[in-house]
Amino acid sequence: MPPKVVFPDTADTVAKPATNGKTKHHKPKQDHRALAHRLRGQRESLPIFTARNAIIQQVRQHPTVIVVGETGSGKTTQIPQYLLESGFGTTAITQPRRVAATSIAKRVAEEVGTPLGGRVGYTIRFEDCSSDKTQLRFCTDGLLLREILSDPLLRRYEVVILDEAHERTLRTDILLGMLKDIQRERKRVAELNQQVPDAYFEEEEVSYRDHRSHGTHVTFDEPEEEPVQPEAVPSVIDNVHGDVTGIGELKIIVMSATLDAERFSAYFDSAPILYVAGRQFPVTTYYTTTPQADYLDAAHLTALQIHTETPSTSGDILVFLSGQEDIENVEKLLRDSAASFPPGVPALLPCPIFAALPQSQQSQVFDPAPEFTRKIILATNIAETSLTIPGIRHVVDSGVHKVRGFDPRVGESLLVEPISKSSARQRTGRAGREAAGFCYRLYTESDYAQLAEDSIPEIKRCQLSMVVLQLKAAGVTDVMQFDFMDRPSKKALKHALLELYALDALDDRGELTALGRWMSEFPLEPSYSKVIYASQKAGCTREAIDIVSLLSVDSLFYVPADKREESNAAQAVFRSTEGDHLTFLNLLRAYNKVNGDREWCQEHFVNRRNMKHVLDVRLQLNRLCARLELDTERSCGTDLDAVLKCFLSGFFHNCALLQPDGTYRSLNGSQAVHVHPGSSMFAKKTPAIFYDQLVFTNKLHARAVSAVDPMWIAQASPKLYGRLNTTA
Numbered sequence: 001m002p003p004k005v006v007f008p009d010t011a012d013t014v015a016k017p018a019t020n021g022k023t024k025h026h027k028p029k030q031d032h033r034a035l036a037h038r039l040r041g042q043r044e045s046l047p048i049f050t051a052r053n054a055i056i057q058q059v060r061q062h063p064t065v066i067v068v069g070e071t072g073s074g075k076t077t078q079i080p081q082y083l084l085e086s087g088f089g090t091t092a093i094t095q096p097r098r099v100a101a102t103s104i105a106k107r108v109a110e111e112v113g114t115p116l117g118g119r120v121g122y123t124i125r126f127e128d129c130s131s132d133k134t135q136l137r138f139c140t141d142g143l144l145l146r147e148i149l150s151d152p153l154l155r156r157y158e159v160v161i162l163d164e165a166h167e168r169t170l171r172t173d174i175l176l177g178m179l180k181d182i183q184r185e186r187k188r189v190a191e192l193n194q195q196v197p198d199a200y201f202e203e204e205e206v207s208y209r210d211h212r213s214h215g216t217h218v219t220f221d222e223p224e225e226e227p228v229q230p231e232a233v234p235s236v237i238d239n240v241h242g243d244v245t246g247i248g249e250l251k252i253i254v255m256s257a258t259l260d261a262e263r264f265s266a267y268f269d270s271a272p273i274l275y276v277a278g279r280q281f282p283v284t285t286y287y288t289t290t291p292q293a294d295y296l297d298a299a300h301l302t303a304l305q306i307h308t309e310t311p312s313t314s315g316d317i318l319v320f321l322s323g324q325e326d327i328e329n330v331e332k333l334l335r336d337s338a339a340s341f342p343p344g345v346p347a348l349l350p351c352p353i354f355a356a357l358p359q360s361q362q363s364q365v366f367d368p369a370p371e372f373t374r375k376i377i378l379a380t381n382i383a384e385t386s387l388t389i390p391g392i393r394h395v396v397d398s399g400v401h402k403v404r405g406f407d408p409r410v411g412e413s414l415l416v417e418p419i420s421k422s423s424a425r426q427r428t429g430r431a432g433r434e435a436a437g438f439c440y441r442l443y444t445e446s447d448y449a450q451l452a453e454d455s456i457p458e459i460k461r462c463q464l465s466m467v468v469l470q471l472k473a474a475g476v477t478d479v480m481q482f483d484f485m486d487r488p489s490k491k492a493l494k495h496a497l498l499e500l501y502a503l504d505a506l507d508d509r510g511e512l513t514a515l516g517r518w519m520s521e522f523p524l525e526p527s528y529s530k531v532i533y534a535s536q537k538a539g540c541t542r543e544a545i546d547i548v549s550l551l552s553v554d555s556l557f558y559v560p561a562d563k564r565e566e567s568n569a570a571q572a573v574f575r576s577t578e579g580d581h582l583t584f585l586n587l588l589r590a591y592n593k594v595n596g597d598r599e600w601c602q603e604h605f606v607n608r609r610n611m612k613h614v615l616d617v618r619l620q621l622n623r624l625c626a627r628l629e630l631d632t633e634r635s636c637g638t639d640l641d642a643v644l645k646c647f648l649s650g651f652f653h654n655c656a657l658l659q660p661d662g663t664y665r666s667l668n669g670s671q672a673v674h675v676h677p678g679s680s681m682f683a684k685k686t687p688a689i690f691y692d693q694l695v696f697t698n699k700l701h702a703r704a705v706s707a708v709d710p711m712w713i714a715q716a717s718p719k720l721y722g723r724l725n726t727t728a
């Protein structure tokens, strides 16, 4: 009998859920109008419905409105529809994640009663399901940023909604600043055009209440006086060209599930805050009585407890874990346990969802489980916000997530850390969306009390080269003066500027070069787009794209703890003496020859799931390169030195030299660098190496490492290492 995870109040048995009868899963029907009609009642029962008119009135009266609503109150699905019904023009609604953008668009299209891609559509990277008729366009925040490059005033939109703004992703933060500037510029242009519709200012007065009062669904903060726009502030965007007639003001709605709305309001010149109270269904939350030594074990056991002690008709289970590795471990544990279920226990279907999973597999979590089967979704925080996964009643929260950090001197770090309170609330919120639910937190109540209120915004802890390149491409000349909501450190900004200069993306005056503009077309860190650029001249674009795609996943191989030697031996056939980059290329070539055969992958311990993602990325990159008129079939055959030299042209800053004592030291920071144990270069010594990433876990590990001639390093970046003595 496995040990149990004990939650107070549940003691040995988990409380019986309030629902009986399995959820009716929602299936798209051809008869759009009839379906929309049926969903109408559900729409009108959402807490936000009573606030409909007030919200519209506020949006009419103010350039920017902040909406704070509890999870499940209906912000994401309803507010765009209210705008549509009230005659607003085209609206873009951004989501931090692709899976949210597509799944919400599908739901809203059903509610509106239109085929997806008609009045309601979505656009995500490399996938456009919208048309000229689309009035509500769901997209990722990254996509809207790219749109600004081609349309600096976003003139096709009358309203932009930034959803889940509290997540404060790097892209959301950049969008906040860009939109604020676009809004100011459009106001100026609209005033010049004297086309500000008077109707906007003739709306009926709204009465305001103190938002702290109880018993009402929606309350408002007293709006501050209309802010005075400083005439003298020039736009940081300096590339607005062409005809600006007919441009109206831009409305911005910032939506967030946390109460930290005052900061958003202050940033947008005291924009009014609308509070929408009331979650749709209650969620009972349990904490463990004692801290759990191993959250993976605790997650596995809790999921089993729920499965065996509550009827499967009481709803599916969603487990939050820190990353792909965790998910795959728990998936294996669950499958092993399920194999020995006594007769009568329903089957169990683990469904993983994480960012690197191909889109088609991600969307499988929305499919209903077969009869007599319970779905257990194993997710990273990709499923934390916005998503409604039909059938979920039980949430298991491990209390951890993976946090990426960056220190210019040291490199990147990827550490498993406790989540914030706001994340914990979001996770809980996934359980009460269609009926009452349960959330099992795998930490104690006092540990919860210790959690930070919110996570640190990404912009304060991540590498900024790509962001700075995008800002420059969008016409922001002085990124140091950019109106960030939370200013990144000067050191981080300077590091990004220097790196872009060394990559030839910026010139001596810090202005974008033609190469920099070309590189900004790629949704990749600038180092990778530089490699692809260099590969054209070197005649190895096919290999460069292959390897860049292979580097987009964390691991290409499985290394089971109990079969380490066996898996090492099986992978040896791919190994190149030059290191990981060419080893990965050999793997891809062999994988393609057998057409990704499942058994072949098992024999060679190849992670088939990740290989599919690699092929997906490669397809997307090939399409983009073809659009930029690059010959993607240009191959160097067996001259693979050319490939390594191309990689150095983007990764010259990621080099280390062998020291007399047998250790490696990084060229730019003189840090001790350890080759990752999973690398084919682990036990080898070579005068110089370059690596894809430097990741701090317990020490500084170089991942994806290859051997290079030290002379190539100086040739790759004369700006940085021109006078450097590269002999150790």
Ligand SMILES: Nc1ncnc2c1ncn2[C@@H]1O[C@H](COP(=O)(O)OP(=O)(O)OP(=O)(O)O)[C@@H](O)[C@H]1O
Residues within 6 Å of the ligand: 026, 046, 069, 070, 071, 072, 073, 074, 075, 076, 077, 078, 103, 107, 257, 280, 385, 386, 387, 388, 390, 429, 432, 433, 434
């Ligand atoms: N795909 C769906 N299938 C079934 N019901 C759905 C679906 N999407 C939304 N709903 C229903 O609509 C409700 C409101 O969802 P919505 O995403 O608009 O809420 P929200 O306030 O934006 O929440 P969050 O902050 O968690 O994103 C859900 O609680 C659920 O009842």
